[in-house]
Amino acid sequence: MKTIAVDMDGVLADVYRQFLNLHFQDTGEKLSLESIRGLKEAEAFPLLKKHVNSPGFFESAPLIPGAQATLKKLIPHYKVFIVSAATEFPLSLHEKLRWLNNHFPFIQWQQMVFCGSKEIIRTDIMIDDHFKNLDTFSGKTYLFSQPHNEIASPGKHIRVNSWKEVEMQLLPDKF
Amino acid sequence: MKTIAVDMDGVLADVYRQFLNLHFQDTGEKLSLESIRGLKEAEAFPLLKKHVNSPGFFESAPLIPGAQATLKKLIPHYKVFIVSAATEFPLSLHEKLRWLNNHFPFIQWQQMVFCGSKEIIRTDIMIDDHFKNLDTFSGKTYLFSQPHNEIASPGKHIRVNSWKEVEMQLLPDKF
Numbered sequence: 001m002k003t004i005a006v007d008m009d010g011v012l013a014d015v016y017r018q019f020l021n022l023h024f025q026d027t028g029e030k031l032s033l034e035s036i037r038g039l040k041e042a043e044a045f046p047l048l049k050k051h052v053n054s055p056g057f058f059e060s061a062p063l064i065p066g067a068q069a070t071l072k073k074l075i076p077h078y079k080v081f082i083v084s085a086a087t088e089f090p091l092s093l094h095e096k097l098r099w100l101n102n103h104f105p106f107i108q109w110q111q112m113v114f115c116g117s118k119e120i121i122r123t124d125i126m127i128d129d130h131f132k133n134l135d136t137f138s139g140k141t142y143l144f145s146q147p148h149n150e151i152a153s154p155g156k157h158i159r160v161n162s163w164k165e166v167e168m169q170l171l172p173d174k175f
Numbered sequence: 176m177k178t179i180a181v182d183m184d185g186v187l188a189d190v191y192r193q194f195l196n197l198h199f200q201d202t203g204e205k206l207s208l209e210s211i212r213g214l215k216e217a218e219a220f221p222l223l224k225k226h227v228n229s230p231g232f233f234e235s236a237p238l239i240p241g242a243q244a245t246l247k248k249l250i251p252h253y254k255v256f257i258v259s260a261a262t263e264f265p266l267s268l269h270e271k272l273r274w275l276n277n278h279f280p281f282i283q284w285q286q287m288v289f290c291g292s293k294e295i296i297r298t299d300i301m302i303d304d305h306f307k308n309l310d311t312f313s314g315k316t317y318l319f320s321q322p323h324n325e326i327a328s329p330g331k332h333i334r335v336n337s338w339k340e341v342e343m344q345l346l347p348d349k350f
Contacts, residue, residue: 003295081295087284093268109262109291116285120178120256122297 001079003123004170005113006071008084008096010129010146012104013061019045022057038151052089059095063103066163072106074170082107083121085133086114127166131155142166176254178298179345180288181246183259183271185304185321187279188236194220197232213326227264234270238278241338247281249345257282258296260308261289302341306330317341 009015016033023045024030036044051057074080082100086092093114100107113121118133127142128134129149134141134157143149143157144166160166167174184190191208194216199205201222211219226232249255257275261267268289275282288296293308302317303309304324309316309332318324318332319341335341342349 005295083295087272087287087289090269090272093272093289094265097262097265097268111291112262113288113290113295114262114268115288115290116283120180120258120288120296120298123295 001077002125003079003081004074004125004127005081005083005118005121005123007126007128007130007133007144008082008100009058009061010064011127011144012064012067012071012082013058013099014064015041015061016147017062018057018060019048019051022051022054023047033147037147039148041148044147053091055091056095058089058092059099061099064163066167068103070163070167071104073167073174075106077171078125080107081111081113081123083113083115083118083123083126085116085118087116125170127160131157142169176252177300178254178256179249179300179302180256180258180293180296180298182301182303182305182308182319183257183275184233184236185239186302186319187239187242187246187257188233188274189239190216190236191322192237193232193235194223194226197226197229198222208322212322214323216323219322228266230266231270233264233267234274236274239338241342243278245338245342246279248342248349250281252346253300255282256286256288256298258288258290258293258298258301260291260293262291300345302335306332317344 020031026047042048071080084096086096096114100112119136123139125140126134126137127144129144129146134143141157143154143159145159145161158169160169195206198220217223246255259271261271271289275287294311298314300315301309301312302319304319304321309318316332318329318334320334320336333344335344
């Protein structure tokens with residue numbers, strides 16, 4: 001059974017909605033997704049560091065549509081691991097664990113990896129929204145579209161714009 | 176530069192001393208290391224589950240002698256990652272991060288991995304006290320001696336009885 005490493009922020013968890021809401025709370029400015037397309041997350045949201053270090057940021061993140069349903073369908077066909085950069089933000093560790101248990105009760109603790117760098121992760125497939133994680137990865141790579149990567153060429157990676165597209169790629173027989 | 180995955184419990188952190196102390200606190204019985212040699216941790220300490228889920232268990236663990244000094248010497252020659260099973264015990268995540276920051280300030284967040292299973296970890300070398308982690312690992316493997324593995328044959332792994340022995344193995348030119 002092939003193994004998949006699935007990223008959390010920007011792939012399972014809609015951190016952009018969190019950032020947009022918190023930016024509005026802090027500044028009164030309603031940013032549109034169009035205005036920040038192509039910008040790095042820290043460029044689009046100058047208060048990002050403050051927000052990701054605030055209690056509740058990760059635990060209250062909304063879901064990316066389709067993530068639950070598709071992941072559930074993948075489980076019988078792939079060995080799924082959730083691999084999330086977390087050690088940079090101490091609060092995020094416990095919050096991410098709770099968030100996963102809450103939204104993905106069919107994901108067990110054996111399938112969770114909270115790391116800093118993803119360079120020692122080896123699976124057959126990786127789904128991630130950041131080039132830094134995909135570019136050095138030796139397996140098959142899917143770039144999950146997010147505003148920060150939307151303008152860039154996907155290069156050697158396969159771009160997926162939604163969880164429905166992930167499903168079409170990884171479970172083609174079901175279509 | 177070669178990569179190393181270093182385990183925490185039983186390799187950096189002296190969890191046996193924690194277990195022995197807590198067993199005495201709970202039962203009044205002073206277990207000797209000799210009496211539990213060869214037993215699995217959960218067989219030696221029937222209250223293990225309670226202890227590892229108690230606040231402070233991981234954060235107050237004593238150090239295995241020599242761990243700090245040898246790890247510091249390895250850093251210029253190897254890319255060191257601390258890879259610890261932690262997601263089974265929610266409290267352990269934050270406590271292990273703080274423990275590492277406290278005792279190993281030269282280890283950065285990029286070098287920490289908190290996981291459930293270690294099966295998707297790929298480094299050149301792994302140092303661990305559990306066969307379940309070493310047996311399926313594809314790189315070079317060092318079995319760090321602990322009472323639960325002391326009687327067993329190391330099999331294909333190289334047994335190391337101390338951090339001094341790790342140093343002799345990985346930095347032979349320094350001896």
